[in-house]
Amino acid sequence: AQSVSQHNHHVILSEAASLELGCNYSYGGTVNLFWYVQYPGQHLQLLLKYFSGDPLVKGIKGFEAEFIKSKFSFNLRKPSVQWSDTAEYFCAVTPGTGGFKTIFGAGTRLFVKA
Amino acid sequence: GAGVSQSPSNKVTEKGKDVELRCDPISGHTALYWYRQSLGQGLEFLIYFQGNSAPDKSGLPSDRFSAERTGGSVSTLTIQRTQQEDSAVYLCASSLAGVVDDTQYFGPGTRLTVL
Numbered sequence: 160a161q162s163v164s165q166h167n168h169h170v171i172l173s174e175a176a177s178l179e180l181g182c183n184y185s186y187g188g189t190v191n192l193f194w195y196v197q198y199p200g201q202h203l204q205l206l207l208k209y210f211s212g213d214p215l216v217k218g219i220k221g222f223e224a225e226f227i228k229s230k231f232s233f234n235l236r237k238p239s240v241q242w243s244d245t246a247e248y249f250c251a252v253t254p255g256t257g258g259f260k261t262i263f264g265a266g267t268r269l270f271v272k273a
Numbered sequence: 274g275a276g277v278s279q280s281p282s283n284k285v286t287e288k289g290k291d292v293e294l295r296c297d298p299i300s301g302h303t304a305l306y307w308y309r310q311s312l313g314q315g316l317e318f319l320i321y322f323q324g325n326s327a328p329d330k331s332g333l334p335s336d337r338f339s340a341e342r343t344g345g346s347v348s349t350l351t352i353q354r355t356q357q358e359d360s361a362v363y364l365c366a367s368s369l370a371g372v373v374d375d376t377q378y379f380g381p382g383t384r385l386t387v388l
Contacts, residue, residue, distance in 0.1 A: 163315070195379075202276070203316075203364065203379040249315060259304070259323070260331060261377070263316035 161186045163252050165264035172240050173272045180235040180267050182224075182250035192233040193251040193261075194224055203249070209233065220244070242273040275299065277380035279365050285386045286355055294350045294383045298367030305348050306368075306377060307340055311361040319363075322348065355387045 166181040184190065194206040207218025214226040224235045233250060250264040278297045286292050298305050307319040318332040322342040333339070337355075342348040352359055362382040368375035 165315075202381055203366075205376045208376070251316075259306075259321045259329060260318050261306070261316075262318065263308075265313070265315040 161252065161254075161262050163250055163262050163264035165248075165250055165267050167267050168265065169268050169270070171270045171272065174242055175239050176271075178235070178237040178240045178244070178269070180248055180250075180269070182233045182235065182264060183231050184233070184250075184252045184262070185231065186252060186254065186262075188254060191253040192224070192226055193253070194218065194222070194233075194235050195249045195251060195263075196246045197249070198246045206235070206248070240269075240271050242271045245269060245271045277365055277367050277378055279363075279380040279383050281383060282381065283384045283386075285388065287388050288357060289354055291351065291353045292355055292385065294352075294363050294385070296348045296350070296365030296367075296380060298346065298348070298365070299378055300346075302367035302369050302378070303345065304368040304370065304375065305342055306366040307348070307350050308364045308366065309334075309361045310364060310382070316364060319350070352385075355385075357387050360385055360387045 162185045164183045191210040193208045195203050196206045197203045207216050209216045209226045217223045222237050224233050226233050247266045247268050249266045251261050253261045280295045303324045305322045308316040310316050320340045321329040337353045340350045362384050364382045365380045366377040368377045
């Protein structure tokens with residue numbers, strides 16, 4: 160069965176620290192990959208997505224993610240976090256061909272200390 | 274413009290009762306999704322509607338769960354004979370064209386508590 164694994168359930172960082180959140184998926188075919196974010200008290204919203212082309216994807220607020228097909232990974236990175244990045248981050252996968260079932264990871268709660 | 278709205282925001286019910294959860298997608302969005310988020314879990318896909326096509330019901334956990342989408346707009350998720358394990362946040366999302374790389378826009382969710 161398809162699945163998405165996020166290795167860190169809770170991450171605590173100080174402002175200006177670098178961030179990398181791991182995401183691995185299990186699906187052998189073409190995939191579309193997403194990172195969603197949920198800020199405290201807000202709706203889930205798209206941070207960035209990959210569906211083809213350059214495997215290094217840039218999203219909003221300075222976030223980026225790199226698709227490494229050989230590792231089935233789509234890790235999220237930010238060079239210098241801010242207090243306002245405190246949120247829950249979800250990695251998600253949709254098969255690239257056929258079907259619209261989106262598989263989400265369990266999420267990573269990031270807390271950035273001011 | 275207005276985003277995805279869901280009602281009620283909170284619902285407390287007794288075990289065995291039926292509940293209906295409503296989703297109003299963004300106007301003009303043809304695709305609509307329902308997800309369930311249990312405590313400490315990721316989002317679990319339930320069902321997907323796209324235009325007038327038959328819905329993808331592959332994520333519905335049991336026959337107690339059903340959903341309708343009337344007129345290609347508003348959707349209702351119905352849970353019959355609720356069980357305590359149905360307690361979760363139910364999220365609705367819509368997207369413009371229902372293609373696989375579409376951005377999904379999420380509503381605020383309905384928190385369901387089954388006593």
